Amino acid sequence: MNILVTGGAGFIGSFLVDELIKRKHKVVIYDVLDNQVHLGKIPYYLNKKAEFVRADIRDYKLLKKTILKYKIEVIYHLAAKVGVGQSQYQIKEYIDVNVGGTSNLLDIIVNNKTTVKKLIVASSMSTYGEGMYYCRKCNKEFQPDLRSKEQLDKCLWEVLCPECKTVVEAKPTTETAKQVCHSIYALSKKVQEEMCLIIGKTYNIPTVALRFFNVFGPRQSLSNPYTGVAAIFMSRIKNNKPPIIFEDGLQTRDFVYVTDVVQSCILALKSQADYKVYNVGCGKPVGILDVAKTIAKVYGKDIKPEIRNKYRKGDIRHCFADITKIKKELGFKPKISFEDGIKKLVLWAKTTEAKDFYEQAEKELQQKGLL
Ligand code: UD1
Numbered sequence: 001m002n003i004l005v006t007g008g009a010g011f012i013g014s015f016l017v018d019e020l021i022k023r024k025h026k027v028v029i030y031d032v033l034d035n036q037v038h039l040g041k042i043p044y045y046l047n048k049k050a051e052f053v054r055a056d057i058r059d060y061k062l063l064k065k066t067i068l069k070y071k072i073e074v075i076y077h078l079a080a081k082v083g084v085g086q087s088q089y090q091i092k093e094y095i096d097v098n099v100g101g102t103s104n105l106l107d108i109i110v111n112n113k114t115t116v117k118k119l120i121v122a123s124s125m126s127t128y129g130e131g132m133y134y135c136r137k138c139n140k141e142f143q144p145d146l147r148s149k150e151q152l153d154k155c156l157w158e159v160l161c162p163e164c165k166t167v168v169e170a171k172p173t174t175e176t177a178k179q180v181c182h183s184i185y186a187l188s189k190k191v192q193e194e195m196c197l198i199i200g201k202t203y204n205i206p207t208v209a210l211r212f213f214n215v216f217g218p219r220q221s222l223s224n225p226y227t228g229v230a231a232i233f234m235s236r237i238k239n240n241k242p243p244i245i246f247e248d249g250l251q252t253r254d255f256v257y258v259t260d261v262v263q264s265c266i267l268a269l270k271s272q273a274d275y276k277v278y279n280v281g282c283g284k285p286v287g288i289l290d291v292a293k294t295i296a297k298v299y300g301k302d303i304k305p306e307i308r309n310k311y312r313k314g315d316i317r318h319c320f321a322d323i324t325k326i327k328k329e330l331g332f333k334p335k336i337s338f339e340d341g342i343k344k345l346v347l348w349a350k351t352t353e354a355k356d357f358y359e360q361a362e363k364e365l366q367q368k369g370l371l
Pocket of ligand 1: 083084085124125227229233316361
């Protein structure tokens with residue numbers, strides 16, 4: 001098949017491209033090579049067997065030309081700005097790229113005689129806001145609001161039951177959970193997801209939205225301080241600096257290895273997936289402090305993380321995926337454990353340049369009152 005991967009030079013996109021090429025598809029990468037991610041260079045891992053169109057997702061003309069010229073049949077829409085904190089002040093940029101870019105794509109598909117017959121869009125766990133929780137005392141499952149400023153200012157990090165005020169436990173979050181966005185980034189992902197599904201259903205173009213949890217692995221930019229926590233910690237440790245831990249480090253996320261995410265992208269080609277939404281995670285929570293400790297240990301460096309007891313505005317406490325649906329309907333099975341994934345990440349990081357811009361990003365968040 002002729003497949004377009006927007007964002008195909010990025011972290012997840014590049015692994016997806018490799019897998020699609022391995023499966024003998026004709027692949028076209030459409031990527032702007034964002035400076036913040038690629039530092040002005042063409043990534044060494046860009047698959048030479050794919051066509052590469054260096055262009056912005058906001059460039060309507062070029063995107064249209066690409067889809068028509070290569071007679072694209074399947075589109076994986078991964079091109080996006082991905083920094084949650086950054087999206088809270090680069091509002092126009094995030095909406096322009098993530099929402100505007102998606103509107104370009106859909107507008108082109110709908111208003112031209114294209115050969116597109118499937119669309120798969122990368123959504124995010126961040127669209128849920130807080131995950132699902134259970135209060136033993138009240139015997140109630142619920143999805144809370146963000147923790148209040150008053151609570152966080154007292155360093156009371158855990159989520160409390162709104163009724164009995166006791167600490168509650170995190171539960172796996174299902175696709176039926178509410179999507180309560182707390183950042184422009186999350187909102188842009190929710191809108192992307194809905195736009196694609198609405199147009200897909202209206203024009204009978206099978207569409208699938210994949211809600212990725214915290215993806216990690218090689219090729220995630222080690223010099224982009226606005227990226228995910230595993231890459232940030234990796235870069236700090238490589239540069240002999242302590243990872244900075246917000247809150248107490250006991251907050252958890254669901255870390256899913258990049259090739260398992262690729263697995264979900266391939267499975268989404270199945271017709272059973274059409275017009276549906278799936279969580280893509282490992283299904284297990286991992287503490288943030290453990291992430292820092294594991295990376296340092298596997299790297300072989302005696303660096304202790306620095307617990308700041310400070311918090312980032314808008315951060316949730318826990319969220320991990322219920323992956324029953326994708327397992328049952330598409331046969332998804334995460335293959336790489338967190339520990340094995342970290343080993344692969346470290347092995348790669350040892351041979352890769354990592355410029356630590358963390359302090360600069362921290363300053364920026366502080367100036368904007370987000371930290
Ligand atoms: C991340 C991604 C988001 C993606 C989502 C789901 C980023 C910035 N965020 O959001 O794009 O859609 O997963 O896959 O890429 N932390 C520290 N120290 C640090 C950095 C983070 O303690 O230096 C903590 C945070 O306070 C938070 C946790 O680590 O509690 C995770 O943070 P982060 O990696 O930014 O991820 P999410 O907000 O979960």
